[in-house]
Structure formats: structure tokens, C-alpha cells
Amino acid sequence: MSIHSSNRTRTSIIALQLIMGLACFIILGRVFYLQIIQYDIYDELGEKNSIRQEYIEPARGLIYDRNKTLLVDNQPIYSVTITPIDFDNENIPLLADLLGEPDSLINALVNEARRYSRFRTSKLLTDIDFKTFSLVQENLWRLPGIGHQIDSKRNYPTEMTGSHIFGYLREADKQDYQQSESIRLGDKIGKSGLELIYQDTLQGDLGINYLKVNALGQSLGDFPDQRNSQPPVQGDNIYTTIDAELQIFAEQLMKGKSGGVVAMNPKTGAILALVSSPEYEVRKLAGRIDKEYWQFINSDSTRPLYNRAISSRQPPGSTFKPLMGIIGLHLGIVTPKTEIYNSGYYIRGRPYKDLAEPGNYTMEDAIAHSSNTYFLHVMDKIATSGKLNTWSKLAKDFGLGIPNKIDLPSANRGILPDSTYLNQRFGKGKWGLGDILNFGIGQGLVSASPLQIAQMTSSIVNGGYKIKPHLVHAIEKADGTINYTDNFVEKIDWVQSYYLETVKNGMRRNVLEGSGQVYGSVKDIEIAGKTGTAQNPLGFSHGWYTSFAPFNDPEVVVTVFLENAGWASRSAVPIASLIIEKYLKGEISRNWIYNHVLTFEPREDNSEAELEVIENE
């Protein structure tokens, strides 16, 4: 066979043409498959490649007081961002110089950002002042990899501290965004106070914008097809029942003290002022978090994050006596006219000291002068007639020992013992009269928060209606529609008005002739109230005072609780009377009392007839 035979040549050419033709056909088929059969898949892939969703933060809802004074709004903050991959470390001194920070700090921040991601942009320094921001902006061309960003932080335009009312915002962590679909990692969300409870209301809806991006992730402006974009929806504004002026005043009075104050409208449960002291500076937790401050408030022994007005749980002491009186009348143990003799001691198994002058006491007298004997007697009868659980049930109607539904987090429900509770606590049959008797004077296991005592007082003075304490009374949508929150008011069916009149008279007389008279009475205002003391084994007693005014048609209930303050009559009473005066008159007339409160030093004074319980050891 000749290799050059034309026959072989022709066959070979055909063979090669077949091979090449077949290869081209396969490739053409492949291209057909990709471009026509699989077009939909790749078209979508291609589109996804070049579109990036960008979220636009909505403005967080505003918070107002009852007079529409703006309490919380938003303020732009300026941040410097860094994309580490584009940043040259040689520029650190220049950047530090522009920012007015030491090189070492900037170096540390750059390293932190680099550890987070070399490619992603992160914030280097937030909440810098506008002048510095402008300076950096002008010099951006010298600083590749550095960018700038404007976002917002909470701003508090009034003098009001309100830390325990507003609460603070922090960046959502993994746990937060796993619980809610509307929260993303890094979103700033409410972590306490109204910001937490009304998180969903205040938050608003994220806007979505579609951006065109290249393979390097650089944004090239809006995507031409904007059909699916959504503008952000501003968060709803909330109108609180707080009276900013009163709140500021109450905060001033509580400065340097430890305790809680609640001022409430007894007819609605609307909170007018709510102070827990010591407070923390909510302003220091907005914008750039001051790490040292954050550690301080979390670890300080005074526990400034703890809301003493609603979370503390203390024996209410004598402030509980009016409610005891009402229950005693209802159960027929006493009548308004019943007189009980106080010999200086109530003896039942052991002596219980009574600091009130010896003599006969009606219920009014007993409340006015805080006689222990009267109420120990009532409790004695309740216990011995097996009505402990009835007593507990009746008292719970006044808001004690049950969760109250205030719109703030971590409100304490307090304790109002019944047999089930005592069985759990001591074991079945292992408790007796000795454990129960001092419930009658608000001691022992009975405990409540200042808010609950205010709630109890409100139900006594509003004619026997249950109320729901609340801070928010209206929510305003972005479109301007306003929804009012429901006012919950419900008559306590077993309460008769003469029960209430009797104890109210007693409370009025407490101010006129009892422990409240020096610091508690105000010219032209008929204030009524009841002091109380919770014994503190660690130091000075805790002082209580719950009061209301005007006597005939109460508009405000003020409850004050002061830790380690000694006698309530010279610590808690003046604070309450000043708040009442401020609220009803708009100004204060008794500057000496005001100064007394501001410069108050705790003192235990045994000469005053206040101590209810003395362990007879």
C-alpha cells in the first residue's frame, strides 16, 4: 500500500472531516443546551450575580411624654469605615492624626477590623464629631480603604435621665436574630425598658434597594429595574403617660439615694413618673459604646441597671395596713367602730412590740398612728379561723403577689403567701401562727415592689377599681393614625365604699397627726398617706411611703421606697409630698424641705413612733 495513494488520502481527509465535524456538532449541541435549554437557570444566576440587596434602615420611632414633649429622637452619627484589603498600614499615623486619636488605638482598631474580614467593610470608629468627620472626608483621597458612613443613634433632648423607662439599645446578637424574623445580625435593638417592650413597634420596616454590583462587590448605583424596591417605613411613635417635668423633678430628688419612686394616676394606672435610683446614663450607651462605662454599670455594687421601682421585692411594712383594714372589715372581724386596746405589746406566743401610744384604737386611729396591735389582732383572727387563703385571694385583687402587666421588662410579682406557698416554703405542717401573724403588719414573707404598693394604693383611693399600670397610652403610625391603648378598669366586686372611706380617713389623719405631719403636709393640698418600714438586717431600715392627693378626688398616687434610709417620715415622706405638690401646683413652696431632701443623710431615730417589729431577744 502506497502511503501517497490518492485513495488513502481521500479516506483520510474524510475521516478527519468527520472527526472535526462531529466535534463541532458536539460543541454546538453543548452551546445549544446551555443557551436555550438551560437559559432560565443561567439567566437567573447571571441576574443574581449582578444584583445586591441593600437594606435601608428605617428611622426608629420617637418617644413623647403626656404633653407631647419629645423625649427620645434620633440623631445622625458619623462613622469612619475601613476595608482592610485596600488599606495601607503606612497611613495609620495620618489617620490617627486626622481622628485625633493615638496611633496605638488606630492600629489596634485596624487589626480588629482585619481579623473580622479582610474584604468586608467594617466600622473603624463610630460617633465621631462632625468637625473630625469633615476633616477625614476631605482627606479620603490620601487614605485608600477608608470610607465614611452616616447612621443614627438615640438622642434624648430633655434633661430627663429616664434610663429605667427608656432602656438602651444594643446590637442584636445571634440569639436575638434567631428569635425574630425581623431582626438581622448587627441591627440595633432595644435591650431594656420601653425600647425592649416596644421593639417591634418602634423598629419600623427595613427598606430594600437593589444595587448593581460587579464581581469585586463594588456598587455601581441603583439597579435599573426598581420594581421590587421598597422604601423603609419609619417606626411608630409612642406617647407615654410620663410627665417629663415631674419625672425630672423626681429624678433630682432621688439623686444620691437608693430606691424607687412611682407616681401614678389612680383612676387609670397611667404612670406619671417612675424613678429607680441610682440611675445609669442612657446617653452613654447610645452611639459609640463606652466600654469602661458599660463594665462599670454591669458590675457596680449599687446595681444601677436594676430597676428598683418595679423589680425590687421588699416587705411593705405599715403601708400594707390600709389593705389589712379593708380585709378585716370585709371578713367581719372588725367594724369601723371596733376599738382594740394597745398595751405596748401584742402577746401571742411571744410579745410583738407596738410603738404607738398605749390606749384604745379604732381602725382610723390605728392607721393614723400605725398601731401594730390592731392589725396583728385582725391577722390573728384570720389565721385562727382558717381564712389565710381567703385573705391572700382578697389582697391579690389589689395587685399584690400577682404579675402586674406594666409595659416594662422584669417587673417583680412580689409574694403574698397562702397555704400552698407556705407548704412549699416550709414543708407541709411545718409552719404555724408565728409565721403568719406579722403578715398583718406587712412583714415576714409578704413582699412587693414600689409599683405594686402604688397600684394597691390606687385601687383603695379610686373607689375600689383594679387598674393596669402602664407607660404608653397611644401609638402613632407613620401615616399619622393614632391607636390608643385600652384602659383597663375593673370594679373589685366585694369592696364596699365604707371600707375604703375608713382607711382613707386613717391615711389622711396619718398626715395630719401621725408620722407624716412634719414633712408630709402641704398648704392647700389635702394629702393622705401611710409610712412603712422594712427591716434590713444589714444596715439602716428601708423606708416606705405611699400617699395620694387631693383627698376627696385623688389625682395622683405617689409611692416612695428608700433603701437604707432609716425612718420613712423624714426620708420617703418629704420626697412624696414634694412630688405631689409639684404635680398638683406646678411648683414647690417649701424650699427647706427640698433642700432637706437634696442633702439628706440616713439616720435611725428611735424616738419616732415608727418601728413596727422588734425581735424580742
Added chain:
Amino acid sequence: MNNFRDLNWSIIFAWLVLATIGLFAIYSATQGPVAAFLPSFIKNNFAKQLAWVGLSIFLVIGFQFFTPRTYMPLSYMFYGIMLILMICTLLFGAEINGAKSWLRIGPANFQTSELMKIATILATAHYLTSRRDISAENIRYAFIAVLMILIPTALVILQNDFGTAIVFLALIPVMLFWSGLPYGVSIYIVSPALTLYLTVFDWKLGAIATIFISALIFFIQKRVWLTVTSLITGIITVIGVNIALTDILQPHQIARITAFTNPAFDPTGAGWNVIQAKTAIGSGGILGKGFLEGTQTQLRFLPEQWTDFVSCVVGEEFGFVGLGFLIITFLFLFMRLLNLAGNHKHPFAQLVTVSITAVFFIHFVINIGSATALLPVIGIPLPFVSYGGSAFLTNSLMLAICLNMDFHKRDFSIYR
């Protein structure tokens, strides 16, 4: 001098069509909106390519004033000079994209391996056709021919240019086949490549291919020993590939193979190129997104979109119509060139034309095969379309040689 009307204008036309498509694609890939993300030296690519195309037109026309008689005897010398230049490149060359295959000549970088292809084809063809009694059936002659191809192949591998090495290796079966190697043996020597390709997907496919090829060899050649050898080779290939995949290859090498068989396995790493290339082509649809409108191209999702993935630019912006036209044009060029070869009386002209066609074909298959994920990604330009001055010039020169031998067909034959 022959009449220029006798020049094969249809091939010149196809050549110009491909060059034009290439210029459009390179323009889109480097001058479109994407230019904003490209460094300036890449933005110059279009202008440079335009200059190379212009120069090449003069070269192709000017080359026709030579006759094969002038350059055929010079093939060995050319081969020798090119080998020396290749070694020089290896010693003093510039490295671009990891391959040390560029020699700086004045202002331009020149890829010596491109001209080496021409030198190898001319020299090997000259050797295989120099005496009437030389046939690849004779082991001695075949061995020398293979050695003439393997020496430059080795140099190219040393330059770290794997893609070009494959082109050189592919010349071996083509040239031996044309020089008288029996059909069965020719099939046998290319069969391991096919078996290997299929085994990477599934060893069963490789096994079926082995049986099919062995049967085919038996029918064509009717030689039992060859059939058995083919079968054994096939089985060894299948087993060898499996052992290599599990035990021998390094993890990064396996990653590259996985990226080919399953790009979704590592979409942002080894699979990125394949996924983006397929997305570009697939999203083009029937008519494409329009010139300068391709999002994959213009937003810089495509790697090397002016060279290795230039077909994706065509596919994305001009759709199936555009890419299909490109493929058909190549097919037309291949068929015309093979016809030219068939019309030659002179074996040298036949062998050179067939070899050059094979070089174009291999480039075409590997380039588009890579872009459409039919083959693993092997960086190799698409002839006449991809950006690259020395490649365009050399490919044009190869075409000019084919045209020249056809143009001077008559006196060329007399010379013999």
C-alpha cells in the same frame, strides 16, 4: 507570479470574519463599561490587537510572493533556530500568568512557542516526506518524527505552558496517521486520551469506551494482537486513573478535577471560572444581551475574558446566534483547509496543511470546551479571536503557509 484571483479567498474571508468577531469581543471585554475595573495595560489590548490584525493582513498577502520552494529547504534550519530561541526563553524569558514563554523583542513580548509550532510542523513534515520510502509504518522513521515533536514539547513543559504542550502532543498522532500509520494503530494511540477523559467522570464510561475502541480497531485492522493490546491499555488506563484519583494526586490537583466534574462543589474557589463562564454563555440565550450589555462580561465576573474565555463574551452578548455562527465559521475553515490538503499532489503540502488544521482544531476544541465545561479549564487561546499578538500573527502565518502552498500548487508539484 500567479494571479491573485487564484488565492483561496473563502479561507481569507473566514479568517477575516473570525478576526472581526474577535475584535468585537475584545472591544467589549476591555473597552465596555467593564473598563472602569480594569488596569490600563489591559485596556490597551484592543488597540494592540487591531494593530496586530493590520500587520497580519500585510504579512499574509506579502507572504504569497514567496513560494514553498523558498522555505521548504529552510525548515530544518528554522527548526534549529527556534529550538535555540526556546532555550533562550527558558533562560532569559519573561514570566506571564505563570508561564515562562515570553521573549522580549524590542517593545513587544513574543511567545516563542507559537513560532516553534510552525517550525516543528515544517521540519517534521519535511522529514517525513523527504524520501519516498519513509513511512510511519516503519518504527525507526516514526520514532525520529516523534522525537522531533517531543523535544519542543519538553521545552514547552519546562516553560510551564501545559496548554501548548497538549497542542504539540496532539501533532504526533495526526502527523503519523497522515504519514502512513495504519488506521487501527492511529486510533490506538489516541484511545488512552479518550478513555482517560471518560473515566474521570465515571469508570464505567471508560470501560465501555475501551471495549468500543478495541472492537473498532478489530473491525478496521483485523489484527488480534493490536485489539488485545488496545483492550489491555484501556483497562490499565481505567484502573490507573482511579488509583491516581484516590491515592496519587495531591489534594489541590484533585480539587481542579472536581472543579471540572462538579463546579458547584467549590463555587467561589476552583469552580468559580467554570460557573461564571457557563453562566455567561447560558444567560446569553438565543439573541444575547447585546453588544456591551453582558452583565457577566461588563461586571467583571468572567476571568480572562479577552483571551481564554473570549467565547463567553460572544455567547453572552450575541447569544446562540453569535456563538453558533462562530462555531460554524470555524467548521467551515477546517473543512476548507482539509479540502485544500486533499487537492494537493505533493505530500509535504498535504501534511503541513493537515497539521496546521489540526493545530487550529485542537485550540478551538480546548478553548470552547473549557468555556462550556466540556473539558477541564486549560488556558489556551481561540485562534484569530482571542487577544494575543504573537498568537494571532503565528496563526495567520500558518494560514498564509496553507494559502501559499495552495496558491503555488502547480509549480510546487513540478518542483517535486
